[in-house]
Amino acid sequence: MESTIISSSNFNAYFGTNHVVKNVNIEIPKNSVIAVMGPSGCGKTTFLRCINRMHELTPGATSDGKMMLHDDDVYEMHPIFVRLKIGMVFQRPNPFPNLSIYDNVIAGYKLNGLRLSKSEKDRIVEQSLTRSALWNEVKDSLHKKGTFLSGGQQQRLCIARAIAMEPEVLLLDEPTSALDPISTASIEELLYELKSTYTLVIVTHNMQQAARVSNKTAFFYLGELVEYNVTKELFTNPKDSRTQNYITGRFS
Numbered sequence: 143m144e145s146t147i148i149s150s151s152n153f154n155a156y157f158g159t160n161h162v163v164k165n166v167n168i169e170i171p172k173n174s175v176i177a178v179m180g181p182s183g184c185g186k187t188t189f190l191r192c193i194n195r196m197h198e199l200t201p202g203a204t205s206d207g208k209m210m211l212h213d214d215d216v217y218e219m220h221p222i223f224v225r226l227k228i229g230m231v232f233q234r235p236n237p238f239p240n241l242s243i244y245d246n247v248i249a250g251y252k253l254n255g256l257r258l259s260k261s262e263k264d265r266i267v268e269q270s271l272t273r274s275a276l277w278n279e280v281k282d283s284l285h286k287k288g289t290f291l292s293g294g295q296q297q298r299l300c301i302a303r304a305i306a307m308e309p310e311v312l313l314l315d316e317p318t319s320a321l322d323p324i325s326t327a328s329i330e331e332l333l334y335e336l337k338s339t340y341t342l343v344i345v346t347h348n349m350q351q352a353a354r355v356s357n358k359t360a361f362f363y364l365g366e367l368v369e370y371n372v373t374k375e376l377f378t379n380p381k382d383s384r385t386q387n388y389i390t391g392r393f394s
């Protein structure tokens with residue numbers, strides 16, 4: 143039986159009085175890829191940011207309801223610990239511009255004041271870059287700046303930086319929207335590899351991408367989770383007319 147890693151119940155999020163995520167109930171199975179889709183402004187990014195408590199970093203942003211990681215209430219855990227367990231990759235690759243590739247990978251440890259020996263650092267850097275399918279391309283230039291890499295390589299570096307902290311869940315907010323088709327394909331391939339170790343939740347506007355990479359898809363509309371199902375089923379046999387209208391391109 144598949145086990146649930148993240149579950150939300152009656153989860154709401156607000157910016158001031160603007161109610162942007164409405165009563166969301168979802169269960170995310172471990173070692174799966176979940177695509178979050180829906181029209182612009184429907185609350186996809188906000189919901190993603192609620193999973194690891196990034197939402198509360200925005201002034202005026204609040205939330206209520208339950209968000210669980212296994213049997214632990216995320217909102218009763220220390221936020222730093224939550225973000226170690228639930229990593230995030232953003233839309234635009236954002237390696238630290240002044241740091242080398244090597245230091246980018248272990249930046250999370252430094253930022254959180256966690257000290258590592260040189261051999262631990264070397265091991266984590268090699269392992270994370272191998273898992274993010276970047277090691278072979280950068281192993282001879284680890285001490286060059288991360289910004290010298292291509293956009294797709296920078297995004298893989300950001301994935302390496304996130305997985306260096308050994309999270310259980312990786313949240314990805316439109317991780318390929320700033321990339322060319324070849325880099326996009328390499329990230330999609332990587333997502334497929336990563337799901338054997340991590341659980342991935344990916345916001346995407348690209349229906350083909352959702353169909354290619356995800357096991358289940360969550361369709362949001364005006365802040366509501368309208369439909370959540372096995373991706374193939376949701377695309378071929380949507381139950382709700384709003385999902386049907388979206389996947390047939392009647393609104394974007």
Ligand SMILES: Nc1ncnc2c1ncn2[C@@H]1O[C@H](COP(=O)(O)OP(=O)(O)OP(=O)(O)O)[C@@H](O)[C@H]1O
Pocket residue numbers: 157160162180181182183184185186187188189200
């Ligand atoms: N920092 C913010 N302050 C105030 N309102 C915000 C903020 N960020 C988002 N919102 C509002 O919250 C709602 C949901 O936005 P969100 O970014 O979660 O939607 P989305 O589905 O991810 O959109 P997109 O696909 O365009 O990225 C929108 O009405 C948006 O205007």
